[in-house]
Amino acid sequence: MSAPLLDSVGKFPNMTDVLILGAGGAGYPAAFFLDRAGMSVVMVDPIGNLGGDCLAEGCVPSKAIREAALVRRLTEKHAHFGLHGAACDTDWRAVLKHKDRVQNIRYTQHEAQIAASTVTFAKGRAAIIAPDRARITAADATARDIAFRYLILATGSRPTRLPIPGAELALTSHDLFRLSTDISQPTHLIIIGGGYIGVETASMLQGLGSKATVLEFTPQLLPGFDPELSTFLHAQLAERVDIRLSAKVTSIERTDRDYTVRYSHDNTEHTLRGDAVLMSTGREPVLPEGVASLSLRFEHGNVVVDETLRTSNPRVWAPGDINARSMLFHSAVRQSLVAAHCIAAGGQAVDRMNFGAVPMTVFTEPELAHVGLTAAQAENALGVGAVSVTHYDYGIDSRAQIYGECHGFIKLVFDRRDGKLLGAQIAGLDAAQLIAPLALALERGLVAADLAATAFPHPMISEGLAHAARAFLP
Secondary structure (H helix, E strand, O other): OOOOEEOOHHHOOOEEEEEEEOOOOOOHHHHHHHHHOOOOEEEEEOOOOOOHHHHHHOHHHHHHHHHHHHHHHHHOOHHHHOOOOOOOOOOHHHHHHHHHHHHHHHHHHHHHHHHOOOOEEEEEEEEEEEOOEEEEEEOOOOEEEEEEEEEEEOOOEEEOOOOOOOHHHOEOHHHHHOOOOOOOOOOEEEEEOOOHHHHHHHHHHHHOOOEEEEEOOOOOOOOOOOHHHHHHHHHHHOOOOEEEOOOEEEEEEEOOOOEEEEEEEOOEEEEEEEOEEEEOOOEEEOOOEOHHHHOOOEEOOEEOOOOOOEOOOOOEEOOHHHHOOOOOHHHHHHHHHHHHHHHHOOOOOOOOOOHHHOOEEEOOOOOEEEEEOOHHHHHHHHOOOOEEEEEEEHHHOHHHHHHOOOOOEEEEEEEOOOOEEEEEEEEOOOHHHHHHHHHHHHHOOOEHHHHHOOOOOOOOOOHHHHHHHHOOOO
């Protein structure tokens, strides 16, 4: 028996074992697992398909555009390989069609997944009306109250805006990357915020021929990142992108042809003009109407959860962006499954989320990636002298030499006492791929000797993982 998408609540049950609000990475993995486990599952999402914001306006469409930028940028490296020819011209509308095509392919795949399950799934929204009841309003405006034994809040997050005059004039990542967006390619994009969304957008738009300026409030690009990673990216990106740090944006104004952004730096007022402004100043959790009925505990506006993703309400789990502990799609998927495993076990803590082993990637050119602790964090936790840090420089790597991308490094952080991997930071070519085996090593508690004994393929930069591990000294 298949489960088609419902646009009306007419076929909804009055009671379900598990109600899931949101069908993104934090929602649908749990839905399908619990469905297979024999529990009744109702899932409600305003988009009406799987993938959440990641597929609708985030990771997937932005990386489709990013890959187009990388291909165009490769033509600028022809001479390095002994090739000749003009650089590619950018057809912005064709690039957006490529993005849309990828999104639609994935939506079609997800429709098949839904149909293959027995999950009751509707396009719509839900409001909590009691500790064990919700009101589902479907796409056709019909509504029904439904009781639940367990609730999974997987409603995700949305972009935030600075509380400044003219903030509403700025685009957000949702505007830029949504399906069928009609935004023109900016000639000069001013980006407010130098976090990962800001620098990724700057890198890809510049790669497609736009001018990009990044205004970051703090003295460091990518605030909170390992300083060595941040310094590396700043130096590399500044060759192509105008980066201004310690810049406090005070207003955005619209003129006939462009936008004026005002900001202060060193107690001096400055203005900057561009034909588009992107606000990339963070994200905030999306909470369903009536959430107060659940008596949840919050910190800084985020739902507090334990390592099983359970909230202070024993019948409610909150995986994904809504808890703000690791606002990444792949993290949300794992969190979703942790919650599902515990719910299937009647609420027992049979699985736990290891937030410290979730890898973070920054899809700029060049790339950054990290997982676990930085050297400073490890020393704060274990004490000075208890940590061993090893490096592998891309300058000696055969693949980096082939590509002419010899700037970059792998840095591994070990516990000096037993050789256990505590963290890793990578900057440069293939960083986003290289971080995956290190996340696995961290998750499984591997030591330097485990990495050193692994024969990674040649000539690939992954050889550097073993090389850096062999440099470990207890």
